[in-house]
Amino acid sequence: MSDNSLRLVWVYPDLLSTYGDQGNVLVVERRARQRGLDVQRLDVRSDQAIPTSGDIYLIGGGEDRPQRLAAERLIRDGGLHRAVENGAIVFSVCAGYQILGHQFVNDLGEQQEGLGLLDVVSTRGEGARCVGDVLADIDPKLGLPPLTGFENHQGVTHLGETAKPFAKVRFGNGNGVGDGYEGAYNDTVFGTYMHGPVMARNPHIADLLIKLALDVNALPSVEDRWYEALRQERIAAATQPA
Amino acid sequence: MAGNTEPLSPRAKLAVTAGKAAAAVSRAAGRGSGSVIGGRVALKLDPDLLARLARHLDVVLVSATNGKTTTTRLIAEALRASGPVVSNALGANMPAGITSALAGGSDAKYGVIEVDEKYLAGVARDVTPKAIALLNLSRDQLDRAAETRMLAEKWREGLAGSKALIIANADDPLIVWAASSSANVVWVAAGQEWKDDAWSCPSCGGVMQRPGEDWFCGECGFRRPTPSWALSGDHVLDPHGSAWPIKLQLPGRANKANATTSAAVAAAFGVPPQVALERMYAVQAVAGRYDVVSFLERELRLLLAKNPAGWLETFSLIDPPPTPVIMSVNARGADGTDTSWLWDVDYTRLAGHPLFVLGDRKLDLAVRLEVAGLDFHVCDNLDEAVQMAPPGRIEVIANYTAFQDLRRRVGN
Known part of the structure; x- marks a missing residue:
């Protein structure tokens, strides 16, 4: 990658862009441009090949059938695997998070093979659908302020040995296993159940991805006034019973 | 076909009377029109x-994600050319509200009924409709509603055995999927700006190809049917190829589309397009939507937009810059409690308008506009926003409960 450019790939907006997760792309793009980066954004539909030379890949949430189709097409395409082998950063939400794991339950009620880029397995939860505001503490190793988001999922995600919990839930459900964890990550691949979209409420995550992609420790600060105001409001909302 | 040849049974009469009594009590208690409690x-x-x-x-x-209340009004006006109409004109569109509306129209020939998307199949079974108008389907309140494609699937199954004439939008693949299980369909090219819920073929899951106005699945044979009615600019084209001018007081492309569908419905009952369209001109505001009100020496036009497709159609009808735009967003139960949909709306279309933001979730909207690179003012309430705007016309766009709040404030 050249010093000043950032290639941002939005994976399958035709299938996985149902819950406003396009916002994650917009926030990363905006914050990278504010740091003077030359951002190239590529929206890749599911009948197109995934480019392997991207720096950051974003995958959103979607409904059950599109999720199955997305997993099938990503596995057949193979581009995302090669991008990860090349060191690309991947950030995925909800249905996108589940398909990065080893297995998930599809719309036909079958266990379906995922991409295996994250050491997690997702099943369908027995209880009520998890819907509402969430507050969680992100793994301290990542040095980020608390995570705020909105969850809306039936799935439950179990972490394997090489997946680290992304956050520990204070209010809400997250992965829904009962261990209090939300999301998962390894060195370069991240998954979360948080919508909101998650970057709009946690712009520091966008900055983290940019830093990892550029391999730098710090970025120039930008105006965060409205993000901060929104964060305070949603954190307060999550801590109050509905 | 219609007419009161078969009187209501004593039990049904008692039910109607009891419902009216409950509605009256509810009204007296200041709890709205009472139509829903009465129907219950x-x-x-x-x-x-x-x-x-x-x-x-x-x-x-009449069912759809957007435009069903307005279209119900337009069809009702058109059919009045041929006989008395009873209608749930205020948008109480679930079975209780529909029952209550019908109970109030014992002399009517026609019942023109708006139906909530989730209840369409059931209501269609109960009331044996002569016609069903299907306008569009798109994402709406996903924190509590069914997935959009699943809704189309439910319609398809529910309407499969129906003897009704289906009048359906050929430009919305989800509507075409829902309607094409029926034997009698009149296709209307009513257009649809929002496309992001139908990139995936509802039949086989293939990727949809959309060259120009056309659409088809690249993998199976599912494709846009040939319409017999069409919206073409400011005209309705009927099946004989005649063009009829649309004159509405209601603004925007979406309402011209609603008028086109309404003309097709009216024709099915023998009301000619010219007569139908002339009658539609009478419709001014629908449950407060599109109303222009004077407030603090400005003219506020009140626009309701509840979901991404609705916001998109609204942006296409507002006056150009520098007309100020006030936007109010809530996320209460009736709105859906998830505001993520704001990120599916392309707010860059508002560049050049002075923007004012309010409502319970003004901060979500503020971040959305910040990321879109727009300038905006965050306000505590409507009065503050209106006073910051110069005198003249102001476009006010709000989602459901925010819209009700604004109507109360301006005394509409």
């Missing part, structure tokens, strides 16, 4: 009441 009481006393009330009517059902 009546349905409890006689669960078949809706079917019984509808038996005396030629019923038209």
